[in-house]
Amino acid sequence: MPIQRAFDFANEQIKSLVFQELQLVKVFESMKKFYFLEVGDFFQYFMDAAEPLLLENCEGVQADRIQSLLEISLQSSSANADVFRDNLFVEIESLTLLEKVSS
Numbered sequence: 001m002p003i004q005r006a007f008d009f010a011n012e013q014i015k016s017l018v019f020q021e022l023q024l025v026k027v028f029e030s031m032k033k034f035y036f037l038e039v040g041d042f043f044q045y046f047m048d049a050a051e052p053l054l055l056e057n058c059e060g061v062q063a064d065r066i067q068s069l070l071e072i073s074l075q076s077s078s079a080n081a082d083v084f085r086d087n088l089f090v091e092i093e094s095l096t097l098l099e100k101v102s103s
Helices: 002-021 024-035 041-054 063-075 097-102
Strands: none
Touching: 002 024, 041 063
16 A cells, blocks of 8 residues: 555656646647647748848857847737747757758
8 A cells, every 4th residue: 555655646746747837738738839830920920030040051140139030020929928938949050950860
């Protein structure tokens, strides 16, 4: 029985962490909205605004400028209502997609 009690305690702790403290279900629902473009109008705003910067060589691009455009796009779209919208951020990668996949 002590093993069962330890299991039950650990199970309750994990459930509490996942569902209440970290709100992982809500985070995953938010991610789904962005990845499957349920709130895709932000992406159109972002691509229109950031296109000139995204066409530049990655060494010449300032991530802060692109991040600002992303934030403005999120605020100007239906994604503004999503509580996890601030978790989106810009990261500039120096490798091409093919280089990244093959490494």
